[in-house]
Amino acid sequence: MMTLLIIAVLVLGFMVVLRLSRVAALASELRGDREEQIPERDNRISGRMMWAFGALYMAFFIWIPLHYHDVFLPPAASTQGVWIDSMFTFNWWMLGIVFFGTNIALFYFSGKYYHRADRRAFWYPHNNRLELVWTTIPALTLTGVVVYALIVWTKITVLPAPGTMEVEVYAKQFDWTFRYPGKDGKLGATDFRLIDADNPLGIATKATMAKRLDELHAQVAQETADRDARAGILPNDELEKADKHIAHLRRQIEGIMNLQVLMQEDIAANGNNSTYLKGADDKVTKEFHLPVNTDVELIIRSQDVIHSAYLPHMRAQMNAVPGMATRMHLVPTITTDSMRAVTKNPAFDYILLCNKVCGISHYNMQSPLTVESAGAFKIWNIMLPVFEKPGAAAKEVAPAPADTAKAEATAAVATAAPATNKEQN
Amino acid sequence: MSAVEQSSAAHNGHAHAEHHQHQESFISKYIFSHDHKTISKQFLVTAIVMATVAMVMSIIFRLQIAFPGESFAFTHFFLGDKWAPDGVLSSTMFLALVTIHGTIMVFFVLTGGLSGTFSNLLIPFQIGARDMASGFINMLSYWFFLAGSIMMLASLFVEGGPAGGGWTVYPPLSVLPQAIPGSGTGMTLWLFSMVLFIAGSLMGSLNYIVTVMNLRTKGMKMTRLPLTVWAFLLTAIVGVLSFPVLVSAVVLLIMDRMMGTSFYLSEIHIAGEALDNMGGSPILYEHLFWFLGHPEVYIIILPAFGISSEIISTMSRKPIFGYRAMIGSLMAISFLSFIVWAHHMFVTGMNPFLGSVFTVTTMMIAIPSAVKVFNYITTLWRGNIVFSPAMLFSIGMVSTFIAGGLTGIILANSALDIQVHDTYFVVAHFHMVMGVSAIFAMMAGVYHWFPRMYGRMMNTKLGYLHFWVTLVAAYGVFIPMHYVGLAGGPRRYYEYTEFPMFQGHVMDLNVMITVFACIGGAIQLVFIYNFFRSIWYGQKATQNPWHSNTLEWTAPVGSMHGNWPGPLPTVYRWPYDYSKPGKQEDYVPQTVPLEAGEEEH
Numbered sequence A: 001m002m003t004l005l006i007i008a009v010l011v012l013g014f015m016v017v018l019r020l021s022r023v024a025a026l027a028s029e030l031r032g033d034r035e036e037q038i039p040e041r042d043n044r045i046s047g048r049m050m051w052a053f054g055a056l057y058m059a060f061f062i063w064i065p066l067h068y069h070d071v072f073l074p075p076a077a078s079t080q081g082v083w084i085d086s087m088f089t090f091n092w093w094m095l096g097i098v099f100f101g102t103n104i105a106l107f108y109f110s111g112k113y114y115h116r117a118d119r120r121a122f123w124y125p126h127n128n129r130l131e132l133v134w135t136t137i138p139a140l141t142l143t144g145v146v147v148y149a150l151i152v153w154t155k156i157t158v159l160p161a162p163g164t165m166e167v168e169v170y171a172k173q174f175d176w177t178f179r180y181p182g183k184d185g186k187l188g189a190t191d192f193r194l195i196d197a198d199n200p201l202g203i204a205t206k207a208t209m210a211k212r213l214d215e216l217h218a219q220v221a222q223e224t225a226d227r228d229a230r231a232g233i234l235p236n237d238e239l240e241k242a243d244k245h246i247a248h249l250r251r252q253i254e255g256i257m258n259l260q261v262l263m264q265e266d267i268a269a270n271g272n273n274s275t276y277l278k279g280a281d282d283k284v285t286k287e288f289h290l291p292v293n294t295d296v297e298l299i300i301r302s303q304d305v306i307h308s309a310y311l312p313h314m315r316a317q318m319n320a321v322p323g324m325a326t327r328m329h330l331v332p333t334i335t336t337d338s339m340r341a342v343t344k345n346p347a348f349d350y351i352l353l354c355n356k357v358c359g360i361s362h363y364n365m366q367s368p369l370t371v372e373s374a375g376a377f378k379i380w381n382i383m384l385p386v387f388e389k390p391g392a393a394a395k396e397v398a399p400a401p402a403d404t405a406k407a408e409a410t411a412a413v414a415t416a417a418p419a420t421n422k423e424q425n
Numbered sequence B: 001m002s003a004v005e006q007s008s009a010a011h012n013g014h015a016h017a018e019h020h021q022h023q024e025s026f027i028s029k030y031i032f033s034h035d036h037k038t039i040s041k042q043f044l045v046t047a048i049v050m051a052t053v054a055m056v057m058s059i060i061f062r063l064q065i066a067f068p069g070e071s072f073a074f075t076h077f078f079l080g081d082k083w084a085p086d087g088v089l090s091s092t093m094f095l096a097l098v099t100i101h102g103t104i105m106v107f108f109v110l111t112g113g114l115s116g117t118f119s120n121l122l123i124p125f126q127i128g129a130r131d132m133a134s135g136f137i138n139m140l141s142y143w144f145f146l147a148g149s150i151m152m153l154a155s156l157f158v159e160g161g162p163a164g165g166g167w168t169v170y171p172p173l174s175v176l177p178q179a180i181p182g183s184g185t186g187m188t189l190w191l192f193s194m195v196l197f198i199a200g201s202l203m204g205s206l207n208y209i210v211t212v213m214n215l216r217t218k219g220m221k222m223t224r225l226p227l228t229v230w231a232f233l234l235t236a237i238v239g240v241l242s243f244p245v246l247v248s249a250v251v252l253l254i255m256d257r258m259m260g261t262s263f264y265l266s267e268i269h270i271a272g273e274a275l276d277n278m279g280g281s282p283i284l285y286e287h288l289f290w291f292l293g294h295p296e297v298y299i300i301i302l303p304a305f306g307i308s309s310e311i312i313s314t315m316s317r318k319p320i321f322g323y324r325a326m327i328g329s330l331m332a333i334s335f336l337s338f339i340v341w342a343h344h345m346f347v348t349g350m351n352p353f354l355g356s357v358f359t360v361t362t363m364m365i366a367i368p369s370a371v372k373v374f375n376y377i378t379t380l381w382r383g384n385i386v387f388s389p390a391m392l393f394s395i396g397m398v399s400t401f402i403a404g405g406l407t408g409i410i411l412a413n414s415a416l417d418i419q420v421h422d423t424y425f426v427v428a429h430f431h432m433v434m435g436v437s438a439i440f441a442m443m444a445g446v447y448h449w450f451p452r453m454y455g456r457m458m459n460t461k462l463g464y465l466h467f468w469v470t471l472v473a474a475y476g477v478f479i480p481m482h483y484v485g486l487a488g489g490p491r492r493y494y495e496y497t498e499f500p501m502f503q504g505h506v507m508d509l510n511v512m513i514t515v516f517a518c519i520g521g522a523i524q525l526v527f528i529y530n531f532f533r534s535i536w537y538g539q540k541a542t543q544n545p546w547h548s549n550t551l552e553w554t555a556p557v558g559s560m561h562g563n564w565p566g567p568l569p570t571v572y573r574w575p576y577d578y579s580k581p582g583k584q585e586d587y588v589p590q591t592v593p594l595e596a597g598e599e600e601h
Ligand code: HEM
Pocket: B168, B297, B298, B300, B301, B343, B344, B362, B363, B365, B366, B369, B404, B405, B406, B408, B409, B411, B412, B413, B417, B420, B421, B422, B426, B429, B430, B433, B434, B438
């Protein structure tokens, strides 16, 4: 249907071109018109069209938000969102005045002063006082805008109070994973070299390091054997590739061994406070829950490329940058249930979406967010499996895959492979 | 290419052969020409071709956005089975089209095309010079530009498709072919194409600067330069200072891709494997990119300001209001454009204090911008406005600049930007200021100086049709787009079908945008027809069709080596003596000496 419409528009447009140009060319040839001599009648028509268009434009500008008012986001669901919303309102009013004022002047003057042979333009090359006035007025207004902006910005970006709850928001192509601290209230250290199927965030504990080293050693052995077995058959560049990959794996091993040393030193220095001992009781999940009316700090990381954690209903956004952790904190103020009532939409969900182009499924890298009462949040959180069962780490070997808590976490993680992303929703 | 040759050929067919001391060969005259007029036309025609390609791309991805998953013969016609199986645009190609559309429009059309065409045409003519300081370097600048253009287009045909990480090509996405198919050969071509483009752009800019500084004719003081030349000069200076930074960004990216360095990479685990790279940061790239990227947007809008100032004054038959203030604000904008770049990075995790600093500097840019708008409006006030198509486009330029500049004030506000960063609100903002405003100025320039370029006139009635439909379509596209952004709609999404919150009215707006985009695209055919037809069949131009004061209209119609047959013209006054009291005519060319007792404005 729309295709037809568009094709019709295209064809029609082109026919109009040809017809008009032929008519115009013929007519002007007959009259001996010059293209650059624009008769008063045409100037008057253009002037009137300026008026008509100006009016139409203003009307269109007002009509859209009136007619499509439900496209706007519902009221902000966080404290910072409320500040941002009211600053938006202030800015809309101020900019609206300038917008209408300048556009009305522009289109009105254009239409009014169309060319007439008996008129002469007013010689008015400059007026220093006027120019001073309209340099200072915008400057003063903008100073106000800036001061307001900086006050809100400072409030939003102020460091969170010590002890604020931390939640990790972890991005990778093309889904989100979340990590909540365990009883110790602290998130443990991570390292990207420790990432594997059982440890999607690369949490760094004694056990994960040992396990990852085992895996890598096994892989090196396997690949070396493969390579040697086929050394006579493979072309040189394939061999080189295999060698390079083995060298790469060795570097990973070396890296993890260095990390083990770091860990030992850290434990020696900080004892039970070492960040390498904080990860075992962390909870890794594919679900995103936040307690209402609580300041939470989101620690945002990425595994591969830049993503952006965007929570439009919270008016919150922060990039996820590989190689560093970015942070933002916010206080959600409306539970999902209340928001369902406010929006009169029983299916409403807050949404976390990716807002920095990150690859071919960027458009579907999302996760719902549930904001609930502190009590409900606690119950949900307690039910989450911990990353390593107590005692597993002490053995300094990889826990058996049968380990229930971890198996659950793994299962939750495994469901969200990129390919199955689309079916998820 | 052949269009370039033909257009120059047609134009020169009736040139004043008697002025040529020696017979130049066809090749040296039209292809490897050192003549600023020919080079200007080469830039223009190349830019028109590139713009057409980029516009078709935008129609294709707009169709997908408004009608996700629907099959379009149009899409299939251009992309074939590989990229549009069953006529449905693939998600890989969607990102590639968005990327190449942006790159072509920003760099090849609005930088190369706009500055290349009009700086080349107008600088020598309006300062009274026989040609650019170095004709040879000028020629090279075009050939680098063309080579870059061809390489960019070639990337459309490689395995894996062209670059797909957006026109800003942020790493690691743009470094790792595992991350997106376009980061293979397509990205390599993108990077080398940009290096060529920048080399060409630098040669051009240096030439423009040297020419304006050294080759002004007798009496052409800096304070008698038309605003066009001022704008081109400042644009060139901004370009020379900022483009090299993009080269370094690009070179480091190339090294990360090809030599295993880690300037932008650290701690990455992709495609099931940890990479070796440690210690780099993608944020470094963002700083380098935007250190050019922001001045770049002013490289686009400054010439647009110059062109519209000149046309608005001429066609209002009234001096530009506040000539010195206009120069001052051009200078202020040029300077400030260097210290605002990080407003593109408010949510990268940058130190919040830095965010505050960049909010302040960015807001400051709005002041000279506002002054310019007020001055344009005052110039129109009590004018005697001749509505040539060029004048219509110039007024359209001012109107759309107001809309885009005002949303800039929202985006400059770091706190508000948290909500709208990377949504369609930003897309609407920059399309308003460059996609419409700067393009309008470019159109205005083409209509206005067409007689100077080709010795013929474009059809005025078709110009009217082109203007009004384009204006309505442009607002029809970009006003609704702001609301999609305010609804939280992210940019560069292949489809919105996965989100209940973007159904209903948001999709209605998307359909409206696409319909207007198709109308706006189709109407450009009128322009293309008018342009190419007029080159050969347009009415022959007269010496000074717009009754303008500037020097380019004192040179004989058509094209001749050295621009003026006799000695160079001498300048006695500023270029804006329109409707000066006590004068018979409503214009006094710059070559007319002051009368006894006459004040120079
Ligand atoms: C009053 C003057 C202006 C101000 C205050 C302003 C401010 C801004 C800000 C803060 C952003 C970043 C938004 C974000 O990414 O979240 C932005 C984006 C942009 N602006 Fe402007 N701007 C102004 C004028 C212009 C002009 C004249 C142009 C071009 C001719 C322009 C082109 C762009 C482009 C291309 C982007 C987006 C780039 C991207 O992310 O792809 N702006 N502007």
